[in-house]
Amino acid sequence: MVITQDGRERPVQELGHGDHVCLAFADDAEQRRVLTAYLHEGLARGERVLYFAEQQDPAVVLEWLRPAGAEVDTAVARGQLRVTTADDSYLAAGRFDAETMVATLRQEVTDSLKAGYTGLRVSGEMSWGLRDVPGVDQLAEYEAKVNAVFAGQRASAVCQYDARLFAPNQLDAFDRCHPGTVEAEPLHSDGVLHILPAFEEGERVLRMAGTVDYRTTGALATALETVLGWSGDVRVDLGALEFIDLAGLRALAHTAGQLTRGRRLRVTGLAPMLCHVISVAGFDQQDALVVIPSEVRA
Numbered sequence: 001m002v003i004t005q006d007g008r009e010r011p012v013q014e015l016g017h018g019d020h021v022c023l024a025f026a027d028d029a030e031q032r033r034v035l036t037a038y039l040h041e042g043l044a045r046g047e048r049v050l051y052f053a054e055q056q057d058p059a060v061v062l063e064w065l066r067p068a069g070a071e072v073d074t075a076v077a078r079g080q081l082r083v084t085t086a087d088d089s090y091l092a093a094g095r096f097d098a099e100t101m102v103a104t105l106r107q108e109v110t111d112s113l114k115a116g117y118t119g120l121r122v123s124g125e126m127s128w129g130l131r132d133v134p135g136v137d138q139l140a141e142y143e144a145k146v147n148a149v150f151a152g153q154r155a156s157a158v159c160q161y162d163a164r165l166f167a168p169n170q171l172d173a174f175d176r177c178h179p180g181t182v183e184a185e186p187l188h189s190d191g192v193l194h195i196l197p198a199f200e201e202g203e204r205v206l207r208m209a210g211t212v213d214y215r216t217t218g219a220l221a222t223a224l225e226t227v228l229g230w231s232g233d234v235r236v237d238l239g240a241l242e243f244i245d246l247a248g249l250r251a252l253a254h255t256a257g258q259l260t261r262g263r264r265l266r267v268t269g270l271a272p273m274l275c276h277v278i279s280v281a282g283f284d285q286q287d288a289l290v291v292i293p294s295e296v297r298a
Contacts, residue, residue: 009183009198012037012158017119019156020147022178024171024199026163026230031056032064034182035123038158040068042121043075048112051083052090052124055162058083080117086128096128096135098142102149109155119154126174127165143177151179158182164231168202175199187226188219195223200237204230209240212248220248224255232263239269239294249278256289268292 012034015021025031035051042049043065051061061083065072075081089104090096105122112120129139143159150157161174175181181199187206188195193216194209206227212220227234236252238244256265265288270278272293278284284291 008180010180011183013041015041015156015158015182017154017156018150018152019180020150020178021156021158021180021182022175023158023160023182024163024175024202025160025184026204030184031160031162033185035061035158035160036064036068038123039081039121040065040070042119043070043081046118047121048079048108048115048117048119049075049081050108050120050122051081052086052122053083054086054125054128056125058085079115086125090124090128091131091133095133096138096142098135098138098145101142102145105146105149105157109149109153113154119156121155122157123160124157125160125162127162130165140173140177143174147177147179163199163202163204166202170202171199172202175202187223188216190216190219192216193219195219197226200235203232203235205235205237207237207240209242211242212244214245214247217245217247217251221251221254224251227265228255228258233266234259234263235266235268237269238267241269244270244274246277246281249274249281249283253278253281253283253286253289257286259288264288264290266290266292269294 010021015038023034025034039049039051053061062072062076072081090101093100108122109120126139129136146157149155159178161171163171166174184197186194186196192211196207198205198207206223210216252265252267259265267290270291270293275291275293278291283289
């Protein structure tokens with residue numbers, strides 16, 4: 001079941017040389033999961049690994065890697081792993097200069113290969129871009145220019161954008177500067193139903209593919225409990241769903257009823273016939289549930 005948008009989204013385990021991707025995340029656990037996998041894989045492949053921290057303490061990032069089995073102290077001592085801060089990287093001159101940072105990354109790629117590493121792997125927390133510092137208005141320009149640094153090279157990068165800090169329009173704009181994005185971990189995946197959290201146009205969405213029936217209604221209900229903790233409105237994209245039974249529709253209505261006042265559950269991509277079923281059942285009588293048929297653009 002494929003429910004990614006236009007092929008841009010890829011699991012972190014599939015990232016490799018030439019990739020420059022955006023990671024939008026909304027909780028610390030998701031950030032840690034993705035970055036631990038990404039950094040650890042780079043060390044295991046014999047790549048040089050650089051991490052530029054902003055919200056996280058560099059010591060905390062190093063601790064992410066120990067339970068994964070990485071020989072952190074050895075990697076740091078020999079220069080294979082370096083975790084520093086935005087102030088010592090992006091903003092080392094007290095301001096941000098896109099051209100200088102692009103040149104720095106090009107040199108890091110060259111130096112890593114000359115030192116005998118199999119490549120370079122970079123990740124940066126980009127929330128420094130929200131600071132009142134000269135040059136931060138060049139961030140989008142920088143992201144676009146960095147594509148050429150990694151394309152076709154033995155290097156890759158994951159740029160991290162915290163959705164709790166960036167507005168949806170900012171997330172969307174920065175995401176579009178990257179050739180790809182990191183796919184989130186599915187909330188449920190088997191041969192019947194696939195439930196995937198994602199970001200579209202800077203807003204969180206829960207996508208589903210497959211079938212919701214007596215076998216998977218429980219998985220749907222559990223996934224919907226997760227979105228209750230999201231902020232703002234919640235969009236559930238059912239465009240790739242083949243079938244959903246009455247119990248599944250009832251679960252959607254129940255979740256909408258649990259949202260705090262003023263929030264809405266927006267169901268998109270639902271077949272017109274099932275929209276009619278929702279109406280007949282009276283589920284759409286509650287203000288918190290908004291159903292948008294598949295032929296109507298969300």
